[in-house]
Amino acid sequence: MLRSDYRPTLHTEDRQTSAADPAFRRDVVKGLTGRPRAIPPRWFYDRDGSALFEKITMLPEYYVTRTERALLQSASEEIAALVGPGRAVVEFGSGSCSKTPILLGAVSPTAYVPIDISGDMLRKSAANLLTIFCRLPIYPIEGDFTDIVRLPRQIERAPRLGFFPGSTIGNLLVPDAVNLLRAMASILGGGSMLLIGVDRIKDQSILLPAYDDAEGVTAAFNRNILHRVNRELRGSIPVDAFRHLARWNDKEARIEMHLEASRNVEFRVDGHFFHMAEGETIHTENSLKYGPRDVAVLLRAGGWSPLAMWTDREELFTVILAQEGATPSAR
Numbered sequence: 001m002l003r004s005d006y007r008p009t010l011h012t013e014d015r016q017t018s019a020a021d022p023a024f025r026r027d028v029v030k031g032l033t034g035r036p037r038a039i040p041p042r043w044f045y046d047r048d049g050s051a052l053f054e055k056i057t058m059l060p061e062y063y064v065t066r067t068e069r070a071l072l073q074s075a076s077e078e079i080a081a082l083v084g085p086g087r088a089v090v091e092f093g094s095g096s097c098s099k100t101p102i103l104l105g106a107v108s109p110t111a112y113v114p115i116d117i118s119g120d121m122l123r124k125s126a127a128n129l130l131t132i133f134c135r136l137p138i139y140p141i142e143g144d145f146t147d148i149v150r151l152p153r154q155i156e157r158a159p160r161l162g163f164f165p166g167s168t169i170g171n172l173l174v175p176d177a178v179n180l181l182r183a184m185a186s187i188l189g190g191g192s193m194l195l196i197g198v199d200r201i202k203d204q205s206i207l208l209p210a211y212d213d214a215e216g217v218t219a220a221f222n223r224n225i226l227h228r229v230n231r232e233l234r235g236s237i238p239v240d241a242f243r244h245l246a247r248w249n250d251k252e253a254r255i256e257m258h259l260e261a262s263r264n265v266e267f268r269v270d271g272h273f274f275h276m277a278e279g280e281t282i283h284t285e286n287s288l289k290y291g292p293r294d295v296a297v298l299l300r301a302g303g304w305s306p307l308a309m310w311t312d313r314e315e316l317f318t319v320i321l322a323q324e325g326a327t328p329s330a331r
């Protein structure tokens, strides 16, 4: 097969980096070459990045994780009643599985399938869960959940409950979020349900510190992507010359994270030469926020009908249970 990006000469330099994920290389080189410069946030989550994200979830400023956990806890009986027993729970972007025991303990599942891009994290979390739910079959899948095309054969016969917590959906622009929800509906299949956590639009005085904490953990998390490029793609990026930037884009209802060059910088990545002027940024993440009606519209566009919605008193975060397909009454 002759592909358009086929390069007939193999340089010795290329061989040294053959261990790096080709998708990572493609995303980074393309992302640093394009305008505006951007690296997709999925590449945050190498071993160090996943550990830094775990630290973020425990920060006082980062209300997301503790609020969602409390919501899941207080809604667990209602969730169990609506979901019913015997489903296979499939978690998209399971990470440390810190909220998983609440759900698994409530819904009496037949199996659990965690999907995560970080293999280290996946193995650690699965082993940890086995100590609590020792008789539950667990089938981990290492990979990007936007690429998953099929589920393990072992859960073919069980009805499915998708679990997509943490407002990870916010990392995607609306058209991509709709496509992902549709892909989930098709993978999980007819009769499936989805429990999804979505972060709400709120005042900047709460949002900004959550993405720019006093301790600098989020800054380290953001900059870690540059260390990863240097390590895995033979980069020479002067990481200290990049400032962490978090801003609220009101028109798009999203928090944006960028890495801003604090001076003119020149560096190489994977044999490519780059120059950035002082003040230029690399866009590393969007975190879209939604109003309660927005979420319902998003889910319907993605092929799901909302069944129930839980929100904390301060309206920081919302957990929604949806069922696959259109609502019969609305057809």
Ligand code: AVJ
Binding pocket: 056, 064, 166, 167, 168, 170, 171, 210, 211, 218, 285, 286, 287
């Ligand atoms: C894991 C994508 C939900 O957007 O809040 C946390 C990632 N980035 N702090 C988010 C993140 C900076 C997080 N998600």
